[in-house]
Amino acid sequence: MSRTYVEIAGRSLPLSNLEKDLYPSYGFTKAAILEYYRRIAPFILPHLQGRALTLKRYPGGVEKEFFFEKRCPAHRPAWVSTAEVVHHNGEPMMMCVVSDLETLLWAGNLAALELHVPLSRAGSPQTPDSLVFDLDPGDGAGIPECTRVALILRDLLFQMGLASYVKTSGQKGLHVLVPLNSKDTTFDDTKTFSRAVAGIMERHYPDLVTSKMAKNERIGKVFINWSQNDASKTMICVYSLRAREKPFVSFPLEWKELEDLDGQGDRESLQVVHSEAVRRAEAKGDLFREVLVKEQKLPHL
Amino acid sequence: MAVQGIWNGTIGFSLVAIPVRVVTAVVPGHVSFHLLHSKDYSRLERKMYCPADERMVTPEEIIRGYEVLPGKYIPLTDEELESVSPERSRTIEIIEFIDMKDVDPIYYDHPYYLVPSKGGEKAYQLLAEVMARTKKAGLAKFVLAEREHLVAITSKDGALALTTLHYSDEVLPDGEMSPAKGAAESGEVARMKKSIENMMKDFDPGKYADGRRKKIMDLLEAKVKEKALVDAPAMTEKEEEGPADLVAALEESMRKVKVKEGR
Numbered sequence: 001m002s003r004t005y006v007e008i009a010g011r012s013l014p015l016s017n018l019e020k021d022l023y024p025s026y027g028f029t030k031a032a033i034l035e036y037y038r039r040i041a042p043f044i045l046p047h048l049q050g051r052a053l054t055l056k057r058y059p060g061g062v063e064k065e066f067f068f069e070k071r072c073p074a075h076r077p078a079w080v081s082t083a084e085v086v087h088h089n090g091e092p093m094m095m096c097v098v099s100d101l102e103t104l105l106w107a108g109n110l111a112a113l114e115l116h117v118p119l120s121r122a123g124s125p126q127t128p129d130s131l132v133f134d135l136d137p138g139d140g141a142g143i144p145e146c147t148r149v150a151l152i153l154r155d156l157l158f159q160m161g162l163a164s165y166v167k168t169s170g171q172k173g174l175h176v177l178v179p180l181n182s183k184d185t186t187f188d189d190t191k192t193f194s195r196a197v198a199g200i201m202e203r204h205y206p207d208l209v210t211s212k213m214a215k216n217e218r219i220g221k222v223f224i225n226w227s228q229n230d231a232s233k234t235m236i237c238v239y240s241l242r243a244r245e246k247p248f249v250s251f252p253l254e255w256k257e258l259e260d261l262d263g264q265g266d267r268e269s270l271q272v273v274h275s276e277a278v279r280r281a282e283a284k285g286d287l288f289r290e291v292l293v294k295e296q297k298l299p300h301l
Numbered sequence: 302m303a304v305q306g307i308w309n310g311t312i313g314f315s316l317v318a319i320p321v322r323v324v325t326a327v328v329p330g331h332v333s334f335h336l337l338h339s340k341d342y343s344r345l346e347r348k349m350y351c352p353a354d355e356r357m358v359t360p361e362e363i364i365r366g367y368e369v370l371p372g373k374y375i376p377l378t379d380e381e382l383e384s385v386s387p388e389r390s391r392t393i394e395i396i397e398f399i400d401m402k403d404v405d406p407i408y409y410d411h412p413y414y415l416v417p418s419k420g421g422e423k424a425y426q427l428l429a430e431v432m433a434r435t436k437k438a439g440l441a442k443f444v445l446a447e448r449e450h451l452v453a454i455t456s457k458d459g460a461l462a463l464t465t466l467h468y469s470d471e472v473l474p475d476g477e478m479s480p481a482k483g484a485a486e487s488g489e490v491a492r493m494k495k496s497i498e499n500m501m502k503d504f505d506p507g508k509y510a511d512g513r514r515k516k517i518m519d520l521l522e523a524k525v526k527e528k529a530l531v532d533a534p535a536m537t538e539k540e541e542e543g544p545a546d547l548v549a550a551l552e553e554s555m556r557k558v559k560v561k562e563g564r
Contacts, residue, residue, distance in 0.1 A: 065384075066384060067384055068380050068381060068384060152558065152562075155558040155561070155562065156551070156554050156555055156558050159553075159554030159555075159557050159558055160550065160551065160554050191361075192543050192544070192547070193543070193547065195543060196542055196543030196544075196547050196548055196551060197551060199542050199543070199548075200548070200551045200552065200555055204555055204559070213360075227360075227361050230361050232361075299547075299550060300544060300546040300547035300550045301544065301547065
């Protein structure tokens with residue numbers, strides 16, 4: 001195994017297997033992955049900050065097995081921050097928290113291609129700082145349907161006095177986020193609100209939307225998964241790579257991009273690949289900054 | 302008859318790939334009932350109850366646990382289970398050909414048919430015919446409903462059939478089933494052989510029917526004549542919609558959205 005050491009902020013980080021191609025059908029080595037995370041670090045770090053990280057590791061690349069690692073590996077360097085999180089079963093567990101470039105690259109070196117975080121911070125695990133609608137097109141539905149649902153959802157939320165932001169999931173769907181950033185909002189609130197919204201959407205657009213988890217309910221429709229609004233769930237972090245055939249990124253979009261599609265587009269229309277992600281982030285800044293700071297209150301709760 | 306497939310993909314080996322769909326070959330004949338409330342005939346639902354909290358729990362609160370010892374569990378999340386589920390696959394790849402008579406019927410699980418999809422008819426016919434002639438079965442792996450099954454592909458009356466097989470570790474050892482060996486007396490053997498021969502017939506499954514099923518169907522027919530059908534009470538939209546204020550505000554907002562956008 002080849003090993004290289006890099007110095008970052010006076011800390012020595014061992015990197016291994018840099019030449020290993022982790023996206024074989026596209027051609028994207030671990031060195032390229034680390035370079036992506038180095039370039040995107042200024043944009044992704046604020047979104048990882050303070051959150052318990054779930055590593056989704058692909059040691060053999062995206063075509064091989066993966067595993068979720070919630071517990072922060074015991075062999076971590078001493079400078080990796082951790083937070084104690086109480087798991088389902090009531091047992092406390094140490095999880096990694098990424099707050100600097102060296103920790104981000106350390107995670108990348110573990111082939112943790114996908115970085116998943118909860119909607120709340122480790123210090124206040126029951127307080128979501130945003131609400132999410134995870135739009136997941138079922139078989140027979142795609143980007144046109146998903147875009148349409150996202151735009152209706154944006155308009156509905158706007159009428160309710162709420163600003164919302166959209167990103168690609170990096171897989172098939174879109175994530176619409178409503179920033180809250182209020183310590184008074186609980187997951188019970190976000191769940192009640194998102195479930196009611198999904199229900200209304202389903203009632204008014206029964207051929208386009210379902211709020212039911214069952215796979216056969218989803219055929220040709222977009223599933224609005226509101227149940228992600230839960231303390232025990234994690235979401236792919238904005239700017240994280242996805243383990244697909246190509247290194248697509250979960251990337252923030254402007255609503256205008258969705259409007260311009262006008263119900264058209266194919267599977268890859270809105271997908272943003274690593275190089276474009278860096279280029280667009282550097283040109284436009286963090287389109288998801290408001291998600292971290294904008295204070296909003298859910299009405300009628 | 303247009304049969305709904307439960308799976309679409311291709312079957313193949315080495316360089317052959319034939320588009321097919323899988324349809325079930327057997328519809329179990331039992332009569333199924335819904336559970337109703339005796340008072341008003343409303344359809345009952347299953348809910349999960351937590352005896353410790355003395356309340357019903359919601360689906361989001363439910364995880365799976367593998368029981369190691371009585372009351373001791375290893376909890377597993379859906380994500381962890383998903384990480385070990387086989388990838389959905391669009392191919393049934395024959396890995397070897399075997400003699401079907403070598404397969405103990407105890408391994409047979411569920412029978413299906415393979416139906417050729419558009420463009421696959423000719424290759425399908427060829428494979429079915431060659432397999433019928435050589436009397437061989439193809440052994441393949443097949444992912445259905447998040448499980449990888451071992452399956453046998455056989456040729457049957459010009460069509461291809463697929464039978465899912467149990468894995469060997471699912472089949473219980475039969476060591477303790479047969480009694481200790483004792484010498485059989487040759488007169489006894491001959492007599493029993495004779496009585497078996499006297500009762501020999503060709504297998505004709507059409508001669509037999511599920512007696513209880515027939516009686517239930519007769520009973521239902523009789524009941525329908527003597528008494529009108531009962532109605533379940535009409536359900537008001539009872540799915541948990543959320544607080545009335547919120548739902549009203551959402552309805553109002555939705556109305557504005559639709560007006561504005563002409564949707």
